[in-house]
Amino acid sequence: MQEQYRTIAREGVHETEINRSRFLCALAPAATEKEAQEFIARVRKEHPTATHNCFAYVIGADASVQKASDDGEPGGTAGVPMLQMLTRREVRYAVAVVTRYYGGVKLGAGGLIRAYGGVVGEALDALGTVVRQRFRLATVTVDHQRAGKLENDLRATGRAVREVRYAEAVTIEIGIPEADVDALRAWLADTTAGTATLELGGEAYGDA
Numbered sequence: 001m002q003e004q005y006r007t008i009a010r011e012g013v014h015e016t017e018i019n020r021s022r023f024l025c026a027l028a029p030a031a032t033e034k035e036a037q038e039f040i041a042r043v044r045k046e047h048p049t050a051t052h053n054c055f056a057y058v059i060g061a062d063a064s065v066q067k068a069s070d071d072g073e074p075g076g077t078a079g080v081p082m083l084q085m086l087t088r089r090e091v092r093y094a095v096a097v098v099t100r101y102y103g104g105v106k107l108g109a110g111g112l113i114r115a116y117g118g119v120v121g122e123a124l125d126a127l128g129t130v131v132r133q134r135f136r137l138a139t140v141t142v143d144h145q146r147a148g149k150l151e152n153d154l155r156a157t158g159r160a161v162r163e164v165r166y167a168e169a170v171t172i173e174i175g176i177p178e179a180d181v182d183a184l185r186a187w188l189a190d191t192t193a194g195t196a197t198l199e200l201g202g203e204a205y206g207d208a
Helices: 033-046 079-088 108-127 144-156 178-191
Strands: 004-008 012-018 021-029 052-059 065-069 094-101 129-142 160-166 170-176 197-207
Touching: 004 021, 012 108, 021 033, 021 108, 033 052, 033 065, 033 094, 052 079, 065 079, 079 094, 079 108, 094 108, 129 144, 129 178, 144 160, 144 170, 170 178, 170 197, 178 197
Parallel strands: none
Antiparallel strands: 004 129, 012 021, 021 094, 052 065, 052 094, 129 170, 129 197, 160 170
């Protein structure tokens, strides 16, 4: 499993003009292939009169799902260069749709490849990317007396506190790098005089 991956910071659109053709690149994060396909359908609906709506998406931290479409452009001149730009920039869980409004000047195969790949690169620069780090979910259970200070200490030492629940005891859900588990156990025992318990959960990705 990948330790980290890069994805799009936010959904957005970047527009550029090449030889009188308008190219609009819509980018969005997509957790699943279904989300990617829904985004593509949405963009197509927004631009029904466009000459082409080409797309590419990469799903999975290890880029296990990759799809691209030229949508009527000559084979390999649109979707593939878009996909190559996403994979070259190591972007995952992301979908790109490039909408082209033809301006009357033919670009040729080389020009199309540069245009479609280039506009995705420009859009990535404009919208920005974020790195997601793999971490382990863990639940710390502690008594009410120590909970407030422990939560503050966890935050102060840079550990990601995800949720705090108050019941008979207080449970604090945190995310930690796998390598930090043993150190956290020792630190907890020391900080709470051995009264806190630590339960490990599954894995997830979060902001690095």
